[in-house]
Amino acid sequence: MDRRLMGISVAEALRVVADIAMPRTCVVCGRKLLLRERHICTECEIGLPLTYFSRQRDNPMAMAFNSMIQSEIDSAGEDASYEPFSYAGSLLFYSGSSPYKNIPRRLKYGRDFSEGRHFAAMLGRELAASPLFADVDAVVPVPLHRARKWRRGYNQAEVIARAVAKELGVPVNTSLLRRVRKTKTQTRLHRSQRYANVKSAFMADCSPLGACRHLLLIDDVFTTGATLCACERALRAALCKRFGREEGCRIRISAATLSFVGRP
Secondary structure (H helix, E strand, O other): OOHHHOOOOHHHHHHHHHHHHOOOEOOOOOOEOOOOOOOOOHHHHHOOOEOOHHHOOOOHHHHHHHHHHHHHHHHOOOOOOOOOOOOEEEEEEEOOOOHHHHHHHHHHHHOOHHHHHHHHHHHHHHHHOOHHHOOOOEEEEOOOOHHHHHHHOOOHHHHHHHHHHHHHOOOEOOOOEEEOOOOOOHHHOOHHHHHHHHOOOEEEOOOOOOOOOEEEEEEEEEOOOHHHHHHHHHHHHHHHHHHOHHHHHHOEEEEEEEEEEOOO
């Protein structure tokens, strides 16, 4: 027997056969993948622009997210000084000029669920290794409007959320939050227009929710944080309604995404 075939599993043998019929390619550079490479070649994996945000309390994503939340609290004239700081984590830096942008885009536009789950699991392991996310009770994906979900056939944030939740060992809750207003796509709007576009687009119902300490919002890409902030405000209002203002404001609402728009 050829020594190169010794020691490979049945799954790997089947992958060899499948690769002959339909070669797998690297999501980043497009090179044909070797047998034990999954979705990304070794060279591109070494160069992954990882953020390591989950290890840093005051990382750029967390500061931007909390700043936007505080701005909304101030504009509403609320006293929310006892709301806990929202932690934030993202797997990769995202740049429109970088081939690594293909990682979230392949899931969002290419329906590559296996690829999406692969990188979402990497994000989940990063979060699971951080003490900041050790007390997460449930993962909540940012919802799509029902019309957009019907056209697309799936919600990419939910795909990511399920893989992250598996690594954290907590449930995914898709019933807490819903999008009640159809909005323009955020990608075509200026930064200053993004929050106005999604403000009041979400509603939450926390009446079935039991005691909790920490909820984790999940989306695919963090650009300005507008969508996640709108979700956080909707969840916060529902938590205060469910548990009373004092207790509802003590529950931490954090956020995580596959990518963060910015450079290392």
